[in-house]
Amino acid sequence: AQSVTQLDSQVPVFEEAPVELRCNYSSSVSVYLFWYVQYPNQGLQLLLKYLSGSTLVKGINGFEAEFNKSQTSFHLRKPSVHISDTAEYFCAVSAFSGGFKTIFGAGTRLFVKA
Amino acid sequence: DGGITQSPKYLFRKEGQNVTLSCEQNLNHDAMYWYRQDPGQGLRLIYYSQIVNDFQKGDIAEGYSVSREKKESFPLTVTSAQKNPTAFYLCASSLPQKNTEAFFGQGTRLTVV
Numbered sequence: 050a051q052s053v054t055q056l057d058s059q060v061p062v063f064e065e066a067p068v069e070l071r072c073n074y075s076s077s078v079s080v081y082l083f084w085y086v087q088y089p090n091q092g093l094q095l096l097l098k099y100l101s102g103s104t105l106v107k108g109i110n111g112f113e114a115e116f117n118k119s120q121t122s123f124h125l126r127k128p129s130v131h132i133s134d135t136a137e138y139f140c141a142v143s144a145f146s147g148g149f150k151t152i153f154g155a156g157t158r159l160f161v162k163a
Numbered sequence: 164d165g166g167i168t169q170s171p172k173y174l175f176r177k178e179g180q181n182v183t184l185s186c187e188q189n190l191n192h193d194a195m196y197w198y199r200q201d202p203g204q205g206l207r208l209i210y211y212s213q214i215v216n217d218f219q220k221g222d223i224a225e226g227y228s229v230s231r232e233k234k235e236s237f238p239l240t241v242t243s244a245q246k247n248p249t250a251f252y253l254c255a256s257s258l259p260q261k262n263t264e265a266f267f268g269q270g271t272r273l274t275v276v
Contacts, residue, residue: 088190090272093267095264153206
């Protein structure tokens with residue numbers, strides 16, 4: 050069975066500073082990896098996804114993530130954050146394990162301060 | 164515009180009552196899902212359906228029921244057997260292939276009063 054661990058429940062950062070949100074996963078089979086963003090009282094929106102190929106994936110709103118198979122990680126980064134990036138971010142893993150399933154991490158709340 | 168519509172956005176229920184949350188999609192997706200979201204716990208899968216007239220239990224199905232009579236619709240009923248139903252409920256859909264992302268509705272916040 051697969052699992053996802055988001056290592057930080059909250060990340061406070063000042064505006065225009067860089068940020069990294071960490072995600073580690075475990076799986077005995079090949080996985081597909083996703084990052085979603087959720088603004089208050091809304092659904093989730095896809096930021097980016099890794100399916101295969103280049104390990105550096107670029108997404109919307111200036112975010113990018115790097116797939117590291119040896120470290121089983123998929124950390125999300127942005128070089129300069131804005132106040133509007135304040136939201137909750139979810140890492141997700143999709144794999145076939147007795148049926149196709151997607152597992153979500155517990156979420157990381159990014160709080161951008163002026 | 165294509166998308167997923169959940170209704171209502173806010174729902175209040177008295178203890179002991181069943182309540183049904185609506186989820187409709189016009190994306191022509193075969194797969195649909197219901198998740199429950201509680202603070203600090205991420206999303207937990209309640210039920211999912213890969214095709215019309217078929218659905219499977221997720222990790223926390225007890226106290227919930229679903230139906231999938233039409234491709235576009237996947238309503239969730241929260242029964243009186245659900246011991247702690249107050250939560251934010253999210254419906255999602257996707258193409259059935261494993262490498263596609265899920266598209267989410269705006270959620271329904273259920274409060275038991």
